[in-house]
Amino acid sequence: MISDILSLVEKHEQWRGNECLNLIPSENVMSPAVRSLLASELGHRYTARDRFYMGTRFIDEIEQYGEELAKDVFGAETADLRPLSGHIADLIFLACFAKPGDMLMCISPEDGGYPGLWDDGLAGFLGVKAVPFPFLKENMNVDVEKAEETIKRLKPKILIFGASLILFPHPVEELASVARENGALVGFDGSHVLGLIAGKNFQDPLKEGTQALFGSTHKSFFGPQGGIILADKEHGEIIKAKIYPRFVDNAHWNRIAALTLALAEVKNFGREYAEQVIRNAKALAKTLHGYGFPVKCANIGFTQSHQVILDFGNYERGREMAERLQRANIIVDCVIRIGTCEVTRRGMKEEEMAKIADLIKRTVLDGENPEAIKKEVAKLCSEFQKVEYCFK
Numbered sequence: 001m002i003s004d005i006l007s008l009v010e011k012h013e014q015w016r017g018n019e020c021l022n023l024i025p026s027e028n029v030m031s032p033a034v035r036s037l038l039a040s041e042l043g044h045r046y047t048a049r050d051r052f053y054m055g056t057r058f059i060d061e062i063e064q065y066g067e068e069l070a071k072d073v074f075g076a077e078t079a080d081l082r083p084l085s086g087h088i089a090d091l092i093f094l095a096c097f098a099k100p101g102d103m104l105m106c107i108s109p110e111d112g113g114y115p116g117l118w119d120d121g122l123a124g125f126l127g128v129k130a131v132p133f134p135f136l137k138e139n140m141n142v143d144v145e146k147a148e149e150t151i152k153r154l155k156p157k158i159l160i161f162g163a164s165l166i167l168f169p170h171p172v173e174e175l176a177s178v179a180r181e182n183g184a185l186v187g188f189d190g191s192h193v194l195g196l197i198a199g200k201n202f203q204d205p206l207k208e209g210t211q212a213l214f215g216s217t218h219k220s221f222f223g224p225q226g227g228i229i230l231a232d233k234e235h236g237e238i239i240k241a242k243i244y245p246r247f248v249d250n251a252h253w254n255r256i257a258a259l260t261l262a263l264a265e266v267k268n269f270g271r272e273y274a275e276q277v278i279r280n281a282k283a284l285a286k287t288l289h290g291y292g293f294p295v296k297c298a299n300i301g302f303t304q305s306h307q308v309i310l311d312f313g314n315y316e317r318g319r320e321m322a323e324r325l326q327r328a329n330i331i332v333d334c335v336i337r338i339g340t341c342e343v344t345r346r347g348m349k350e351e352e353m354a355k356i357a358d359l360i361k362r363t364v365l366d367g368e369n370p371e372a373i374k375k376e377v378a379k380l381c382s383e384f385q386k387v388e389y390c391f392k
Protein backbone atom coordinates (compact mmCIF):
# COMPACT_ATOMS: atom_id res chain seq x y z
CA MET A 1 0.00 0.00 0.00
CA ILE A 2 2.78 2.41 0.93
CA SER A 3 4.60 1.74 -2.31
CA ASP A 4 1.33 2.21 -4.24
CA ILE A 5 0.77 5.78 -3.14
CA LEU A 6 4.44 6.70 -3.38
CA SER A 7 4.67 5.23 -6.82
CA LEU A 8 1.53 7.05 -8.03
CA VAL A 9 2.89 10.39 -6.81
CA GLU A 10 6.26 9.66 -8.38
CA LYS A 11 4.67 8.72 -11.70
CA HIS A 12 2.58 11.87 -11.64
CA GLU A 13 5.63 13.99 -10.83
CA GLN A 14 7.63 12.45 -13.65
CA TRP A 15 4.79 12.88 -16.15
CA ARG A 16 3.29 16.30 -15.35
CA GLY A 17 6.45 17.75 -13.82
CA ASN A 18 9.02 16.62 -16.36
CA GLU A 19 7.43 15.46 -19.58
CA CYS A 20 4.35 17.62 -20.20
CA LEU A 21 3.81 21.05 -21.65
CA ASN A 22 1.52 22.36 -18.92
CA LEU A 23 -0.69 24.97 -20.54
CA ILE A 24 -3.69 25.15 -18.19
CA PRO A 25 -4.09 28.83 -17.27
CA SER A 26 -5.34 28.00 -13.76
CA GLU A 27 -2.04 26.32 -12.94
CA ASN A 28 1.53 27.37 -12.35
CA VAL A 29 4.70 26.01 -10.82
CA MET A 30 6.22 27.05 -7.49
CA SER A 31 9.92 27.69 -7.03
CA PRO A 32 11.74 24.89 -5.16
CA ALA A 33 12.08 27.18 -2.11
CA VAL A 34 8.36 27.99 -1.99
CA ARG A 35 7.48 24.38 -2.59
CA SER A 36 9.77 23.19 0.20
CA LEU A 37 7.93 25.36 2.72
CA LEU A 38 4.78 23.34 2.11
CA ALA A 39 6.57 20.39 3.70
CA SER A 40 7.81 22.42 6.67
CA GLU A 41 7.00 21.89 10.37
CA LEU A 42 4.37 24.62 10.10
CA GLY A 43 2.10 22.12 8.37
CA HIS A 44 1.54 20.40 11.72
CA ARG A 45 0.44 23.47 13.65
CA TYR A 46 -2.56 25.45 14.77
CA THR A 47 -3.05 29.04 15.75
CA ALA A 48 -6.18 31.01 16.46
CA ARG A 49 -6.79 34.73 16.73
CA ASP A 50 -8.09 34.34 20.28
CA ARG A 51 -4.68 32.93 21.32
CA PHE A 52 -6.18 29.59 22.31
CA TYR A 53 -3.10 27.68 21.15
CA MET A 54 0.37 28.07 22.62
CA GLY A 55 3.55 27.72 20.58
CA THR A 56 2.67 30.20 17.87
CA ARG A 57 5.27 32.91 18.28
CA PHE A 58 7.01 32.38 14.94
CA ILE A 59 3.78 31.65 13.11
CA ASP A 60 2.35 34.96 14.33
CA GLU A 61 5.41 36.73 12.96
CA ILE A 62 5.10 34.93 9.64
CA GLU A 63 1.49 36.03 9.35
CA GLN A 64 2.37 39.61 10.14
CA TYR A 65 5.26 39.58 7.69
CA GLY A 66 3.11 38.05 4.94
CA GLU A 67 0.34 40.60 5.38
CA GLU A 68 2.76 43.51 5.23
CA LEU A 69 4.36 42.13 2.10
CA ALA A 70 0.98 41.56 0.44
CA LYS A 71 -0.11 45.13 1.25
CA ASP A 72 3.11 46.39 -0.28
CA VAL A 73 2.90 44.22 -3.43
CA PHE A 74 -0.74 45.14 -4.13
CA GLY A 75 -0.80 48.67 -2.73
CA ALA A 76 -3.61 47.61 -0.39
CA GLU A 77 -4.62 49.00 2.99
CA THR A 78 -5.35 45.53 4.36
CA ALA A 79 -4.39 41.99 3.39
CA ASP A 80 -5.57 38.61 4.60
CA LEU A 81 -3.77 35.42 3.59
CA ARG A 82 -6.08 33.02 5.41
CA PRO A 83 -8.68 32.13 2.73
CA LEU A 84 -7.99 28.52 1.80
CA SER A 85 -8.74 29.00 -1.90
CA GLY A 86 -10.01 31.47 -4.47
CA HIS A 87 -13.52 30.11 -4.09
CA ILE A 88 -13.40 30.58 -0.32
CA ALA A 89 -12.11 34.15 -0.84
CA ASP A 90 -15.18 34.77 -3.05
CA LEU A 91 -17.40 33.25 -0.37
CA ILE A 92 -15.90 35.42 2.36
CA PHE A 93 -16.30 38.63 0.34
CA LEU A 94 -19.88 37.87 -0.63
CA ALA A 95 -21.03 36.52 2.71
CA CYS A 96 -19.51 39.47 4.60
CA PHE A 97 -21.39 42.04 2.56
CA ALA A 98 -24.41 40.50 0.80
CA LYS A 99 -27.76 39.74 2.39
CA PRO A 100 -30.27 37.24 1.01
CA GLY A 101 -32.26 38.95 -1.72
CA ASP A 102 -29.45 41.38 -2.65
CA MET A 103 -28.44 41.65 -6.28
CA LEU A 104 -24.95 40.73 -7.45
CA MET A 105 -23.73 41.81 -10.88
CA CYS A 106 -20.88 39.74 -12.34
CA ILE A 107 -19.78 38.14 -15.60
CA SER A 108 -22.10 35.39 -16.78
CA PRO A 109 -20.57 31.91 -17.08
CA GLU A 110 -21.73 32.02 -20.72
CA ASP A 111 -19.33 34.91 -21.19
CA GLY A 112 -16.48 33.28 -19.28
CA GLY A 113 -17.52 34.28 -15.76
CA TYR A 114 -16.69 32.01 -12.82
CA PRO A 115 -19.60 29.55 -12.45
CA GLY A 116 -18.88 29.25 -8.71
CA LEU A 117 -20.32 32.74 -8.20
CA TRP A 118 -23.66 31.90 -9.81
CA ASP A 119 -26.89 30.11 -8.92
CA ASP A 120 -25.36 26.65 -8.59
CA GLY A 121 -22.56 28.19 -6.53
CA LEU A 122 -22.30 31.02 -4.02
CA ALA A 123 -25.21 33.18 -5.21
CA GLY A 124 -27.61 30.24 -4.88
CA PHE A 125 -26.12 29.23 -1.55
CA LEU A 126 -26.37 32.74 -0.07
CA GLY A 127 -29.77 33.56 -1.58
CA VAL A 128 -28.27 36.38 -3.65
CA LYS A 129 -29.68 37.19 -7.08
CA ALA A 130 -26.91 37.10 -9.71
CA VAL A 131 -27.41 39.21 -12.83
CA PRO A 132 -24.97 39.37 -15.75
CA PHE A 133 -22.89 42.34 -16.82
CA PRO A 134 -23.93 43.32 -20.35
CA PHE A 135 -21.12 41.82 -22.39
CA LEU A 136 -19.54 42.19 -25.83
CA LYS A 137 -18.65 38.65 -26.82
CA GLU A 138 -16.50 39.75 -29.75
CA ASN A 139 -14.27 41.81 -27.40
CA MET A 140 -14.56 39.40 -24.46
CA ASN A 141 -15.34 42.34 -22.23
CA VAL A 142 -18.06 44.23 -20.41
CA ASP A 143 -20.18 46.54 -22.57
CA VAL A 144 -19.45 49.77 -20.70
CA GLU A 145 -22.32 51.87 -22.04
CA LYS A 146 -24.97 49.24 -21.44
CA ALA A 147 -23.47 48.30 -18.07
CA GLU A 148 -23.64 51.90 -16.90
CA GLU A 149 -27.29 52.11 -17.86
CA THR A 150 -28.04 48.73 -16.22
CA ILE A 151 -26.26 49.64 -12.98
CA LYS A 152 -28.25 52.89 -12.73
CA ARG A 153 -31.49 51.05 -13.40
CA LEU A 154 -31.04 47.90 -11.27
CA LYS A 155 -28.79 49.34 -8.54
CA PRO A 156 -27.05 46.03 -7.69
CA LYS A 157 -25.71 45.84 -4.13
CA ILE A 158 -22.48 44.18 -5.22
CA LEU A 159 -20.43 44.18 -8.42
CA ILE A 160 -17.67 41.65 -9.01
CA PHE A 161 -15.35 42.14 -11.96
CA GLY A 162 -12.92 39.45 -13.09
CA ALA A 163 -13.63 36.11 -14.79
CA SER A 164 -12.36 32.65 -15.56
CA LEU A 165 -11.93 33.53 -19.22
CA ILE A 166 -10.21 36.88 -19.17
CA LEU A 167 -8.16 38.27 -22.02
CA PHE A 168 -8.25 42.01 -21.33
CA PRO A 169 -8.51 44.30 -18.31
CA HIS A 170 -12.09 44.87 -17.20
CA PRO A 171 -13.50 48.43 -17.23
CA VAL A 172 -13.28 49.02 -13.49
CA GLU A 173 -12.20 52.63 -13.84
CA GLU A 174 -15.15 53.34 -16.13
CA LEU A 175 -17.81 51.68 -13.96
CA ALA A 176 -16.73 51.56 -10.31
CA SER A 177 -17.66 55.14 -9.50
CA VAL A 178 -21.12 54.87 -11.13
CA ALA A 179 -21.69 51.64 -9.21
CA ARG A 180 -20.56 53.13 -5.92
CA GLU A 181 -22.65 56.28 -6.44
CA ASN A 182 -25.62 53.93 -6.90
CA GLY A 183 -24.97 52.15 -3.64
CA ALA A 184 -22.86 49.17 -4.75
CA LEU A 185 -19.81 47.61 -3.18
CA VAL A 186 -17.27 46.82 -5.89
CA GLY A 187 -14.91 43.83 -5.86
CA PHE A 188 -12.57 42.16 -8.33
CA ASP A 189 -12.11 38.40 -8.44
CA GLY A 190 -8.50 38.38 -9.58
CA SER A 191 -8.06 34.61 -9.32
CA HIS A 192 -6.77 34.35 -12.87
CA VAL A 193 -4.86 37.57 -13.27
CA LEU A 194 -3.45 38.11 -9.76
CA GLY A 195 0.15 37.52 -10.86
CA LEU A 196 -0.23 40.02 -13.71
CA ILE A 197 -1.79 42.58 -11.37
CA ALA A 198 1.01 42.05 -8.84
CA GLY A 199 3.54 42.33 -11.68
CA LYS A 200 2.00 45.70 -12.69
CA ASN A 201 1.14 44.49 -16.16
CA PHE A 202 -2.63 44.21 -16.26
CA GLN A 203 -4.75 46.62 -14.30
CA ASP A 204 -4.79 47.87 -10.74
CA PRO A 205 -8.33 47.23 -9.46
CA LEU A 206 -7.78 48.77 -6.02
CA LYS A 207 -6.55 52.03 -7.56
CA GLU A 208 -9.27 51.97 -10.20
CA GLY A 209 -12.08 51.98 -7.65
CA THR A 210 -12.74 48.51 -6.28
CA GLN A 211 -12.93 48.17 -2.52
CA ALA A 212 -11.52 44.64 -2.55
CA LEU A 213 -9.41 42.38 -4.73
CA PHE A 214 -9.45 38.67 -3.97
CA GLY A 215 -8.90 35.23 -5.44
CA SER A 216 -6.52 32.33 -5.92
CA THR A 217 -2.78 32.52 -5.32
CA HIS A 218 -1.72 29.80 -7.76
CA LYS A 219 -2.86 30.69 -11.27
CA SER A 220 -0.95 33.58 -12.85
CA PHE A 221 0.31 34.29 -9.30
CA PHE A 222 2.90 31.58 -8.70
CA GLY A 223 2.27 30.77 -5.04
CA PRO A 224 0.91 27.65 -3.35
CA GLN A 225 -2.73 26.70 -3.94
CA GLY A 226 -4.81 28.99 -1.74
CA GLY A 227 -6.56 32.35 -1.55
CA ILE A 228 -6.01 35.96 -0.54
CA ILE A 229 -8.09 39.08 0.11
CA LEU A 230 -6.75 42.61 -0.33
CA ALA A 231 -9.04 45.47 0.60
CA ASP A 232 -9.43 49.04 1.69
CA LYS A 233 -9.35 49.66 5.44
CA GLU A 234 -13.11 49.90 5.93
CA HIS A 235 -13.96 46.61 4.23
CA GLY A 236 -10.75 44.80 5.13
CA GLU A 237 -11.44 45.31 8.81
CA ILE A 238 -14.96 43.94 8.48
CA ILE A 239 -13.57 40.89 6.68
CA LYS A 240 -10.89 40.40 9.33
CA ALA A 241 -13.46 40.57 12.10
CA LYS A 242 -15.56 37.84 10.48
CA ILE A 243 -13.12 35.53 8.73
CA TYR A 244 -12.34 33.62 11.93
CA PRO A 245 -14.27 31.71 13.16
CA ARG A 246 -16.86 31.93 10.36
CA PHE A 247 -14.91 30.92 7.26
CA VAL A 248 -11.47 29.72 8.27
CA ASP A 249 -10.23 28.05 11.44
CA ASN A 250 -6.78 26.59 10.88
CA ALA A 251 -5.39 28.60 8.00
CA HIS A 252 -2.61 26.12 7.02
CA TRP A 253 0.52 27.94 8.06
CA ASN A 254 2.85 26.01 5.79
CA ARG A 255 0.79 27.41 2.90
CA ILE A 256 0.93 30.92 4.33
CA ALA A 257 4.71 30.73 4.79
CA ALA A 258 5.02 29.51 1.18
CA LEU A 259 2.70 32.27 0.00
CA THR A 260 4.78 34.85 1.85
CA LEU A 261 7.93 33.70 0.11
CA ALA A 262 6.09 33.73 -3.23
CA LEU A 263 5.05 37.33 -2.48
CA ALA A 264 8.72 38.19 -1.98
CA GLU A 265 9.51 36.57 -5.34
CA VAL A 266 6.72 38.53 -7.00
CA LYS A 267 7.94 41.77 -5.44
CA ASN A 268 11.41 41.18 -6.92
CA PHE A 269 10.70 39.40 -10.19
CA GLY A 270 6.97 39.88 -10.79
CA ARG A 271 7.17 42.66 -13.34
CA GLU A 272 9.63 40.86 -15.58
CA TYR A 273 7.65 37.61 -15.24
CA ALA A 274 4.28 39.22 -16.05
CA GLU A 275 5.71 41.03 -19.09
CA GLN A 276 7.05 37.76 -20.48
CA VAL A 277 3.84 35.84 -19.72
CA ILE A 278 1.87 38.35 -21.80
CA ARG A 279 4.46 38.51 -24.58
CA ASN A 280 4.38 34.72 -24.75
CA ALA A 281 0.57 34.61 -24.86
CA LYS A 282 0.51 37.15 -27.70
CA ALA A 283 3.20 35.27 -29.65
CA LEU A 284 1.42 31.93 -29.21
CA ALA A 285 -1.94 33.43 -30.21
CA LYS A 286 -0.52 35.07 -33.33
CA THR A 287 1.20 31.93 -34.56
CA LEU A 288 -1.82 29.71 -33.88
CA HIS A 289 -4.03 32.23 -35.68
CA GLY A 290 -1.62 32.17 -38.62
CA TYR A 291 -2.04 28.38 -38.76
CA GLY A 292 -5.81 28.83 -39.04
CA PHE A 293 -6.89 28.16 -35.45
CA PRO A 294 -9.99 30.12 -34.36
CA VAL A 295 -8.15 32.32 -31.84
CA LYS A 296 -10.52 34.64 -29.99
CA CYS A 297 -10.22 38.43 -30.36
CA ALA A 298 -7.88 38.42 -33.37
CA ASN A 299 -9.17 41.90 -34.30
CA ILE A 300 -8.01 43.44 -30.99
CA GLY A 301 -4.63 41.81 -30.53
CA PHE A 302 -5.77 38.39 -29.21
CA THR A 303 -4.91 38.87 -25.55
CA GLN A 304 -3.45 41.12 -22.89
CA SER A 305 -3.32 38.35 -20.26
CA HIS A 306 -1.87 34.88 -19.72
CA GLN A 307 -4.69 33.27 -21.69
CA VAL A 308 -5.23 32.41 -25.33
CA ILE A 309 -8.73 31.19 -26.18
CA LEU A 310 -9.47 28.87 -29.10
CA ASP A 311 -13.14 29.21 -29.92
CA PHE A 312 -14.38 26.09 -31.66
CA GLY A 313 -17.91 27.13 -30.78
CA ASN A 314 -18.56 23.70 -29.34
CA TYR A 315 -17.46 22.16 -26.04
CA GLU A 316 -17.40 18.62 -27.44
CA ARG A 317 -15.03 19.65 -30.21
CA GLY A 318 -12.84 21.37 -27.59
CA ARG A 319 -12.79 18.22 -25.48
CA GLU A 320 -11.91 16.08 -28.49
CA MET A 321 -8.92 18.30 -29.20
CA ALA A 322 -7.83 18.57 -25.58
CA GLU A 323 -7.84 14.76 -25.40
CA ARG A 324 -5.82 14.49 -28.58
CA LEU A 325 -3.32 17.03 -27.26
CA GLN A 326 -3.09 15.12 -24.00
CA ARG A 327 -1.96 12.06 -25.95
CA ALA A 328 0.98 14.22 -27.06
CA ASN A 329 1.58 15.37 -23.45
CA ILE A 330 0.30 18.86 -24.25
CA ILE A 331 -2.07 19.67 -21.39
CA VAL A 332 -4.90 22.18 -21.91
CA ASP A 333 -8.52 22.40 -20.74
CA CYS A 334 -11.62 21.74 -22.82
CA VAL A 335 -12.69 25.36 -23.50
CA ILE A 336 -9.89 25.45 -25.04
CA ARG A 337 -7.95 28.01 -22.95
CA ILE A 338 -4.19 27.93 -23.29
CA GLY A 339 -2.16 29.54 -20.51
CA THR A 340 1.44 30.72 -20.69
CA CYS A 341 2.21 31.14 -16.95
CA GLU A 342 3.87 27.85 -16.28
CA VAL A 343 5.95 27.59 -19.43
CA THR A 344 7.09 31.17 -18.83
CA ARG A 345 8.12 30.32 -15.30
CA ARG A 346 10.12 27.45 -16.75
CA GLY A 347 12.02 30.04 -18.77
CA MET A 348 10.36 29.74 -22.19
CA LYS A 349 10.16 32.76 -24.44
CA GLU A 350 8.73 33.69 -27.85
CA GLU A 351 10.99 31.22 -29.68
CA GLU A 352 9.56 28.35 -27.65
CA MET A 353 6.02 29.66 -28.19
CA ALA A 354 6.60 29.20 -31.92
CA LYS A 355 7.67 25.60 -31.23
CA ILE A 356 4.62 24.97 -29.03
CA ALA A 357 2.29 26.41 -31.68
CA ASP A 358 3.90 24.12 -34.25
CA LEU A 359 3.49 21.05 -32.00
CA ILE A 360 -0.19 21.94 -31.42
CA LYS A 361 -0.77 22.42 -35.16
CA ARG A 362 0.86 19.13 -36.08
CA THR A 363 -1.13 17.26 -33.44
CA VAL A 364 -4.52 18.85 -34.13
CA LEU A 365 -4.55 20.10 -37.72
CA ASP A 366 -2.04 17.88 -39.52
CA GLY A 367 -3.17 14.71 -37.79
CA GLU A 368 0.37 13.57 -36.94
CA ASN A 369 0.65 10.70 -34.51
CA PRO A 370 0.51 12.17 -30.95
CA GLU A 371 2.87 9.44 -29.74
CA ALA A 372 5.57 10.78 -32.06
CA ILE A 373 4.89 14.40 -31.03
CA LYS A 374 5.18 13.33 -27.39
CA LYS A 375 8.89 12.65 -27.87
CA GLU A 376 9.47 16.19 -29.15
CA VAL A 377 7.43 17.60 -26.26
CA ALA A 378 9.56 15.68 -23.76
CA LYS A 379 12.73 16.97 -25.40
CA LEU A 380 11.54 20.57 -25.27
CA CYS A 381 10.48 20.18 -21.62
CA SER A 382 13.80 18.60 -20.68
CA GLU A 383 15.53 21.83 -21.71
CA PHE A 384 13.34 23.90 -19.35
CA GLN A 385 13.31 22.08 -16.04
CA LYS A 386 14.41 24.97 -13.87
CA VAL A 387 12.08 27.57 -12.37
CA GLU A 388 12.89 31.20 -13.18
CA TYR A 389 11.82 34.53 -11.63
CA CYS A 390 12.86 33.46 -8.15
CA PHE A 391 15.81 33.86 -5.76
CA LYS A 392 18.72 31.62 -6.72
Ligand SMILES: Cc1ncc(COP(=O)(O)O)c(C=O)c1O
Binds near residue numbers: 113116
Ligand atom coordinates in the same frame (compact mmCIF):
# COMPACT_ATOMS: atom_id res chain seq x y z
C1 LIG B 1 -12.44 33.64 -11.63
C2 LIG B 1 -12.29 32.50 -10.66
N1 LIG B 1 -12.58 32.70 -9.37
C3 LIG B 1 -12.44 31.74 -8.45
C4 LIG B 1 -12.01 30.48 -8.81
C5 LIG B 1 -11.85 29.43 -7.75
O1 LIG B 1 -10.53 29.34 -7.39
P1 LIG B 1 -9.95 28.15 -6.49
O2 LIG B 1 -9.80 27.00 -7.41
O3 LIG B 1 -8.67 28.69 -5.97
O4 LIG B 1 -10.95 27.88 -5.41
C6 LIG B 1 -11.73 30.21 -10.14
C7 LIG B 1 -11.28 28.84 -10.51
O5 LIG B 1 -10.77 28.53 -11.50
C8 LIG B 1 -11.87 31.24 -11.10
O6 LIG B 1 -11.59 31.04 -12.38
